[in-house]
Amino acid sequence: MCSTADKLVGLSDEELARRSRAGSSSCFEELVRRFQVPLLCFLLRRTARRCDAEDIVQESFVRAYECMGQYRDAWPFRTWLFTIAHRLAISHGRKVHARDEAELTAEPAEDEEGPAERLGREEEKRGLWEAARALLTGEQFSAVWLHYVEELPAREIARVLGRTRMAVKTMLHRARKRLLTQLAMSMVGQMQRGEV
């Protein structure tokens, strides 16, 4: 069905999904290749820990593979995959929340990241997305990511989040407002410290 890698590259996501559903594992592998980075990027920002993000990426693809029979052509494959990842991220978030509460009084755990990664993480902490993760709910964060980075239309975001299109538009409006306020406040702070 999918004989060469070159042939697969030219196919749309939906066509690859259709062929995967028909039993072509090479087509599914191509989908994994295409969506590994976008999913990892989204989940890295969402979960903040690389190992967690990688685990969710892996689980998302496994779920997609197992549920391929339920995939409908009317959905863009990207939307479907992000829906799975978003739901897994929510359940992961709940587990982490419970774990964090349990560890609140315990000794800080040994850091798994190396010095270079830690430096990168510190750099990121000053970033907008880090602020977004701190300020917004998980759902709002996903909506903002899907809108600005994945450039999905409101209709598709609504599908991912299981909300109406109007609810997504309201969610985006509120999230933007909060981010802009935060951005303005941090700029004022920087100006007062004489950094700008």
Added chain:
Amino acid sequence: MSTHQDDVNEARLAAALKEEAERGTPAYSELLHARIMQRIGTAGAVGGRRMDRGRGWVWYAAAAAAVIVLGLWAWNSEFWQSGGGGATNPGNRVVAGGSLLPPVGELLGRTVAMAQERLGAELAEGQLAYLDQDAKRLARFVVDQIAVVPSRP
């Protein structure tokens, strides 16, 4: 109402978010790819178990319908064999048109008629319930012998 300044701020925010996301994009990992594919390899055939579960209700519904039709048919056959159909010749149970099974509507109609008949028989039997076996036989004989003449108003 959104002002021009709001639009400018929003455009700046959008650009900043996009730029930062691109800056922090992780590199493609062959290791992660291999890990995923290995895990998928152990997960079995594409869409296997979960697809079956997703469409399972269709099979359950079809099986239930088949069981109901077979049950009705068996009950109907038993009824015909026991001579319950009144003037039916048991040798003629294959219905006209060569089909072994009569249409479902006809089957349902017959089943309802059978149930009505049984209910009527039970009610008639109830009227003689106070009699012993011999008295019941006698009473049935007498009732069968009397011609039913519609009463005049």
